[in-house]
Amino acid sequence: MEFKECLFSRRSIRKFNNKKVSDKTIREIINAGIYAPSACNFEAWKYIVVKKDTNNREVLANPIALNAPYGILVVYRNDLYVTGRMYNDYYQSAAASIQNMLLYINSIDLGGVWICGLPKPSVIKKAFNIPKNFDVIGYLALGHYDKEDSQNSKRDMVYHYGDEKSFKEHKRRYTVDQVMCKDSFYKVDGDCTYTKYPTKNNLITRKAKDKIKKVIGK
Ligand SMILES: Cc1cc2nc3c(=O)[nH]c(=O)nc-3n(C[C@H](O)[C@H](O)[C@H](O)COP(=O)(O)O)c2cc1C
Numbered sequence: 233m234e235f236k237e238c239l240f241s242r243r244s245i246r247k248f249n250n251k252k253v254s255d256k257t258i259r260e261i262i263n264a265g266i267y268a269p270s271a272c273n274f275e276a277w278k279y280i281v282v283k284k285d286t287n288n289r290e291v292l293a294n295p296i297a298l299n300a301p302y303g304i305l306v307v308y309r310n311d312l313y314v315t316g317r318m319y320n321d322y323y324q325s326a327a328a329s330i331q332n333m334l335l336y337i338n339s340i341d342l343g344g345v346w347i348c349g350l351p352k353p354s355v356i357k358k359a360f361n362i363p364k365n366f367d368v369i370g371y372l373a374l375g376h377y378d379k380e381d382s383q384n385s386k387r388d389m390v391y392h393y394g395d396e397k398s399f400k401e402h403k404r405r406y407t408v409d410q411v412m413c414k415d416s417f418y419k420v421d422g423d424c425t426y427t428k429y430p431t432k433n434n435l436i437t438r439k440a441k442d443k444i445k446k447v448i449g450k
Pocket of ligand 1: 242243244245246296345346347348349350370
Protein backbone atom coordinates (compact mmCIF):
# COMPACT_ATOMS: atom_id res chain seq x y z
CA MET A 233 0.00 0.00 0.00
CA GLU A 234 1.30 3.39 -0.93
CA PHE A 235 2.13 5.58 2.10
CA LYS A 236 -0.41 8.30 1.36
CA GLU A 237 -3.17 5.77 0.96
CA CYS A 238 -2.17 4.14 4.24
CA LEU A 239 -2.14 7.47 6.06
CA PHE A 240 -5.45 8.81 4.81
CA SER A 241 -7.40 5.58 4.78
CA ARG A 242 -6.69 4.66 8.40
CA ARG A 243 -9.70 4.50 10.64
CA SER A 244 -10.23 3.18 14.13
CA ILE A 245 -11.52 -0.35 13.80
CA ARG A 246 -13.52 -1.55 16.80
CA LYS A 247 -15.12 -4.76 15.60
CA PHE A 248 -12.94 -7.74 14.83
CA ASN A 249 -13.31 -11.30 13.67
CA ASN A 250 -11.42 -14.20 15.20
CA LYS A 251 -9.01 -14.89 12.35
CA LYS A 252 -5.55 -15.58 13.68
CA VAL A 253 -2.80 -12.97 13.64
CA SER A 254 0.54 -14.74 13.74
CA ASP A 255 3.23 -14.04 16.31
CA LYS A 256 5.44 -12.98 13.42
CA THR A 257 2.93 -10.30 12.43
CA ILE A 258 2.64 -9.09 16.04
CA ARG A 259 6.43 -8.79 16.10
CA GLU A 260 6.35 -6.80 12.84
CA ILE A 261 3.77 -4.43 14.31
CA ILE A 262 5.95 -3.85 17.38
CA ASN A 263 8.94 -3.41 15.11
CA ALA A 264 7.03 -0.56 13.41
CA GLY A 265 6.44 0.89 16.88
CA ILE A 266 10.10 0.94 17.80
CA TYR A 267 10.99 2.88 14.65
CA ALA A 268 9.15 5.91 16.04
CA PRO A 269 11.17 8.86 17.31
CA SER A 270 11.69 9.00 21.06
CA ALA A 271 12.87 11.88 23.25
CA CYS A 272 16.67 11.71 23.61
CA ASN A 273 16.44 8.47 21.65
CA PHE A 274 15.80 6.71 24.96
CA GLU A 275 13.45 4.15 23.38
CA ALA A 276 12.15 3.48 26.87
CA TRP A 277 9.01 1.69 25.75
CA LYS A 278 7.79 -1.81 26.42
CA TYR A 279 4.95 -3.61 24.69
CA ILE A 280 2.89 -6.16 26.56
CA VAL A 281 1.20 -8.48 24.10
CA VAL A 282 -2.27 -9.43 25.22
CA LYS A 283 -4.22 -12.30 23.71
CA LYS A 284 -7.60 -13.81 24.54
CA ASP A 285 -5.95 -16.27 26.92
CA THR A 286 -3.67 -13.75 28.64
CA ASN A 287 -3.96 -13.81 32.43
CA ASN A 288 -5.85 -10.90 33.96
CA ARG A 289 -6.90 -9.60 30.57
CA GLU A 290 -10.39 -8.86 31.90
CA VAL A 291 -9.08 -6.02 34.08
CA LEU A 292 -8.93 -3.96 30.90
CA ALA A 293 -12.70 -3.69 31.43
CA ASN A 294 -13.24 -2.04 28.07
CA PRO A 295 -15.71 -3.82 25.79
CA ILE A 296 -13.79 -3.02 22.64
CA ALA A 297 -10.48 -4.16 24.11
CA LEU A 298 -12.08 -7.31 25.46
CA ASN A 299 -13.74 -8.18 22.16
CA ALA A 300 -10.53 -7.70 20.21
CA PRO A 301 -8.61 -10.96 19.82
CA TYR A 302 -5.24 -9.22 20.25
CA GLY A 303 -3.87 -6.15 21.91
CA ILE A 304 -0.67 -4.38 22.78
CA LEU A 305 -0.41 -2.50 26.05
CA VAL A 306 2.17 0.24 25.67
CA VAL A 307 4.13 1.40 28.73
CA TYR A 308 7.00 3.86 28.97
CA ARG A 309 9.67 4.74 31.56
CA ASN A 310 8.63 7.73 33.65
CA ASP A 311 11.84 8.28 35.58
CA LEU A 312 14.27 9.33 32.87
CA TYR A 313 15.54 12.84 32.72
CA VAL A 314 14.24 14.43 29.53
CA THR A 315 14.74 18.20 29.09
CA GLY A 316 13.12 19.10 32.38
CA ARG A 317 9.96 17.17 31.58
CA MET A 318 7.94 20.26 30.75
CA TYR A 319 6.49 18.69 27.65
CA ASN A 320 5.59 15.17 28.79
CA ASP A 321 8.25 13.86 26.46
CA TYR A 322 7.78 10.26 27.42
CA TYR A 323 4.08 10.33 26.66
CA GLN A 324 4.85 11.89 23.31
CA SER A 325 7.42 9.22 22.50
CA ALA A 326 5.02 6.42 23.35
CA ALA A 327 2.22 8.09 21.40
CA ALA A 328 4.42 8.33 18.32
CA SER A 329 5.10 4.63 18.68
CA ILE A 330 1.40 3.78 18.94
CA GLN A 331 0.61 5.79 15.83
CA ASN A 332 3.42 4.04 13.94
CA MET A 333 1.86 0.70 14.87
CA LEU A 334 -1.63 1.84 13.82
CA LEU A 335 -0.34 2.88 10.42
CA TYR A 336 1.56 -0.36 10.01
CA ILE A 337 -1.56 -2.31 11.00
CA ASN A 338 -3.51 -0.46 8.31
CA SER A 339 -0.80 -1.09 5.73
CA ILE A 340 -1.12 -4.87 6.19
CA ASP A 341 -4.90 -4.72 6.05
CA LEU A 342 -5.57 -5.44 9.70
CA GLY A 343 -7.60 -3.15 11.93
CA GLY A 344 -6.74 -1.45 15.19
CA VAL A 345 -7.90 1.13 17.67
CA TRP A 346 -6.02 3.13 20.27
CA ILE A 347 -7.76 2.85 23.64
CA CYS A 348 -7.35 4.96 26.75
CA GLY A 349 -10.81 4.27 28.14
CA LEU A 350 -9.31 1.95 30.70
CA PRO A 351 -9.46 1.56 34.47
CA LYS A 352 -7.05 3.60 36.51
CA PRO A 353 -3.39 2.86 35.78
CA SER A 354 -2.72 1.31 39.20
CA VAL A 355 -5.21 -1.48 38.40
CA ILE A 356 -3.58 -2.22 35.05
CA LYS A 357 -0.07 -2.00 36.52
CA LYS A 358 -0.85 -4.53 39.21
CA ALA A 359 -2.51 -6.97 36.82
CA PHE A 360 0.33 -6.92 34.31
CA ASN A 361 3.24 -6.63 36.79
CA ILE A 362 4.30 -3.24 35.50
CA PRO A 363 6.97 -1.64 37.67
CA LYS A 364 6.51 1.72 39.37
CA ASN A 365 8.85 3.53 37.03
CA PHE A 366 6.75 2.76 33.96
CA ASP A 367 3.54 4.57 33.02
CA VAL A 368 0.70 2.93 31.17
CA ILE A 369 0.22 4.97 28.02
CA GLY A 370 -2.47 3.19 26.06
CA TYR A 371 -3.82 -0.02 24.66
CA LEU A 372 -3.82 -0.92 21.01
CA ALA A 373 -6.60 -3.38 20.22
CA LEU A 374 -6.10 -5.17 16.92
CA GLY A 375 -7.08 -8.01 14.70
CA HIS A 376 -8.63 -8.97 11.40
CA TYR A 377 -11.95 -7.39 10.59
CA ASP A 378 -14.75 -7.82 8.08
CA LYS A 379 -14.61 -5.07 5.54
CA GLU A 380 -18.19 -5.55 4.48
CA ASP A 381 -19.41 -4.93 8.04
CA SER A 382 -20.96 -1.46 8.08
CA GLN A 383 -19.55 -0.74 11.55
CA ASN A 384 -16.11 -0.95 10.07
CA SER A 385 -16.71 1.45 7.24
CA LYS A 386 -17.65 4.54 9.20
CA ARG A 387 -16.74 6.19 12.47
CA ASP A 388 -19.81 5.27 14.40
CA MET A 389 -18.72 4.15 17.82
CA VAL A 390 -17.24 7.17 19.52
CA TYR A 391 -18.97 5.88 22.56
CA HIS A 392 -17.20 8.05 25.08
CA TYR A 393 -18.94 11.14 23.68
CA GLY A 394 -22.17 9.28 23.95
CA ASP A 395 -24.85 10.86 21.86
CA GLU A 396 -25.83 11.08 18.23
CA LYS A 397 -25.26 14.81 17.98
CA SER A 398 -21.74 14.75 19.30
CA PHE A 399 -20.96 11.76 17.13
CA LYS A 400 -21.99 13.61 14.00
CA GLU A 401 -19.89 16.57 14.96
CA HIS A 402 -16.84 14.40 15.51
CA LYS A 403 -17.21 12.19 12.52
CA ARG A 404 -15.59 14.47 10.01
CA ARG A 405 -12.15 15.95 9.94
CA TYR A 406 -11.73 19.66 10.35
CA THR A 407 -10.28 21.47 7.38
CA VAL A 408 -6.78 22.89 7.40
CA ASP A 409 -8.26 26.40 7.31
CA GLN A 410 -10.14 25.68 10.53
CA VAL A 411 -7.02 24.77 12.44
CA MET A 412 -4.07 26.56 10.84
CA CYS A 413 -2.94 29.90 12.24
CA LYS A 414 -0.41 32.12 10.56
CA ASP A 415 2.33 33.64 12.74
CA SER A 416 0.51 33.41 16.05
CA PHE A 417 -2.49 31.84 17.69
CA TYR A 418 -5.85 33.31 16.84
CA LYS A 419 -9.42 32.22 16.41
CA VAL A 420 -10.19 31.09 12.90
CA ASP A 421 -13.60 31.26 11.21
CA GLY A 422 -15.58 28.14 12.08
CA ASP A 423 -12.85 27.14 14.53
CA CYS A 424 -13.85 23.96 16.24
CA THR A 425 -11.58 24.40 19.21
CA TYR A 426 -13.96 26.93 20.73
CA THR A 427 -17.38 25.80 19.72
CA LYS A 428 -17.36 22.05 19.35
CA TYR A 429 -14.78 20.56 21.63
CA PRO A 430 -16.28 18.49 24.36
CA THR A 431 -15.37 19.77 27.77
CA LYS A 432 -16.20 18.26 31.11
CA ASN A 433 -19.33 20.37 31.27
CA ASN A 434 -20.86 20.29 27.84
CA LEU A 435 -20.60 17.41 25.41
CA ILE A 436 -19.93 14.64 27.89
CA THR A 437 -23.50 13.95 28.82
CA ARG A 438 -24.60 12.25 31.99
CA LYS A 439 -25.59 9.23 29.91
CA ALA A 440 -22.08 9.01 28.49
CA LYS A 441 -20.55 9.45 31.94
CA ASP A 442 -22.70 6.62 33.30
CA LYS A 443 -21.60 4.43 30.42
CA ILE A 444 -17.94 5.12 31.15
CA LYS A 445 -18.53 4.46 34.84
CA LYS A 446 -20.09 1.12 34.00
CA VAL A 447 -17.19 0.17 31.77
CA ILE A 448 -14.31 1.18 33.99
CA GLY A 449 -15.98 0.48 37.29
CA LYS A 450 -15.30 3.86 38.98
C1 LIG B 1 -5.18 9.01 23.03
C2 LIG B 1 -6.37 8.35 22.36
C3 LIG B 1 -7.26 7.64 23.15
C4 LIG B 1 -8.34 6.97 22.55
N1 LIG B 1 -9.16 6.23 23.36
C5 LIG B 1 -10.20 5.57 22.79
C6 LIG B 1 -11.03 4.74 23.60
O1 LIG B 1 -10.84 4.60 24.80
N2 LIG B 1 -12.06 4.10 22.99
C7 LIG B 1 -12.29 4.20 21.65
O2 LIG B 1 -13.24 3.59 21.16
N3 LIG B 1 -11.51 4.97 20.84
C8 LIG B 1 -10.46 5.65 21.39
N4 LIG B 1 -9.63 6.41 20.59
C9 LIG B 1 -9.87 6.48 19.14
C10 LIG B 1 -10.57 7.78 18.76
O3 LIG B 1 -11.91 7.75 19.20
C11 LIG B 1 -10.51 7.93 17.22
O4 LIG B 1 -9.17 8.02 16.82
C12 LIG B 1 -11.28 9.15 16.75
O5 LIG B 1 -12.65 9.00 17.00
C13 LIG B 1 -11.07 9.41 15.27
O6 LIG B 1 -11.45 8.31 14.50
P1 LIG B 1 -10.42 7.58 13.51
O7 LIG B 1 -9.30 7.02 14.33
O8 LIG B 1 -11.24 6.51 12.82
O9 LIG B 1 -9.89 8.61 12.55
C14 LIG B 1 -8.54 7.07 21.15
C15 LIG B 1 -7.63 7.79 20.37
C16 LIG B 1 -6.55 8.41 20.96
C17 LIG B 1 -5.57 9.16 20.09
